[in-house]
Amino acid sequence: MSRWIELPQLAAIRMTGSDAGAFAQAQFTADSATISDQFWHPLAWCDPKGRVLSFMLANRSHAGIDLIVPAVQLDFMANRLPVYAIGRQVSFEPTANVRGTFAPQSSDASLAFDPARALSVAPADPCPEHAAASNWRYHDLRCALPWLQPDTAGRHLPQSLGLEPLGAISYDKGCYPGQEIIARVHYLGRSRYRTVALRLDQIAEIAANSAVYAGERKAGNWLWGTRWTQVTLGLAVVDDALQPEANLTVETASGRISGQVTPVDQLC
Numbered sequence: 001m002s003r004w005i006e007l008p009q010l011a012a013i014r015m016t017g018s019d020a021g022a023f024a025q026a027q028f029t030a031d032s033a034t035i036s037d038q039f040w041h042p043l044a045w046c047d048p049k050g051r052v053l054s055f056m057l058a059n060r061s062h063a064g065i066d067l068i069v070p071a072v073q074l075d076f077m078a079n080r081l082p083v084y085a086i087g088r089q090v091s092f093e094p095t096a097n098v099r100g101t102f103a104p105q106s107s108d109a110s111l112a113f114d115p116a117r118a119l120s121v122a123p124a125d126p127c128p129e130h131a132a133a134s135n136w137r138y139h140d141l142r143c144a145l146p147w148l149q150p151d152t153a154g155r156h157l158p159q160s161l162g163l164e165p166l167g168a169i170s171y172d173k174g175c176y177p178g179q180e181i182i183a184r185v186h187y188l189g190r191s192r193y194r195t196v197a198l199r200l201d202q203i204a205e206i207a208a209n210s211a212v213y214a215g216e217r218k219a220g221n222w223l224w225g226t227r228w229t230q231v232t233l234g235l236a237v238v239d240d241a242l243q244p245e246a247n248l249t250v251e252t253a254s255g256r257i258s259g260q261v262t263p264v265d266q267l268c
Helices: 020-027 071-085 133-142 177-186
Strands: 010-016 041-046 052-061 064-071 092-096 098-101 109-111 114-120 193-200 213-214 217-228 230-239 247-252 257-262
Touching: 010 020, 010 052, 010 071, 020 064, 020 071, 041 114, 052 071, 071 230, 092 133, 098 177, 098 193, 133 217, 193 217, 193 247, 213 230, 217 257, 230 247
Parallel strands: 041 109
Antiparallel strands: 010 064, 010 092, 041 052, 052 064, 098 114, 109 114, 193 230, 193 257, 213 217, 213 247, 217 230, 247 257
């Protein structure tokens, strides 16, 4: 049996060309010098207002720089990134399906923040569908990875999405889209919102950006989630003044369902 798990919720874009590193340095929140072939490094692409357009994982290889993005953002990213590459020797190409493993070997590129897992966009062995794919989503939640969708892109600052603890922001690398606003929040203030994990009392389909309420007051918005046994686990961006372990409700097509803010390491 293959040790690799097909991850259809993720997709990859490969940047190639002599200016791929310079492009990454000029556009993304992390220092491109930290992107290596040994790890998948977290970073983000922001708009000029500092709002995150996409959260990504990056790895450098002999073929170029691979970017892993949510599958629902693949077309957007593949079409939008080249607009900012005019005059640079860099090209963008969607690559093979993304696959992960819970049994990384020394030659695999592990996650920088979770070395017990590794990712690949071109594994050598066949990779059938695997029931453990849902387990991968759960571990992404435990790492508080703020995967975005079209309805949540361009809405939140990196600090609101918890990108500082993940090591996805460099404050020393120089300019990139939104850099001044992001640095101002870091040095002179704080974000009014933060990302929290929610444990909801039942299984539910929740649309990205659905409203989250504390009582009758809107307290934030849903990012993404997954079913886990008989509950729903997910991430939401909420008011920073919200009390730890607060009781909340989340809007769904059939009405609000209740849940609680839960530390990520206690999601189940």
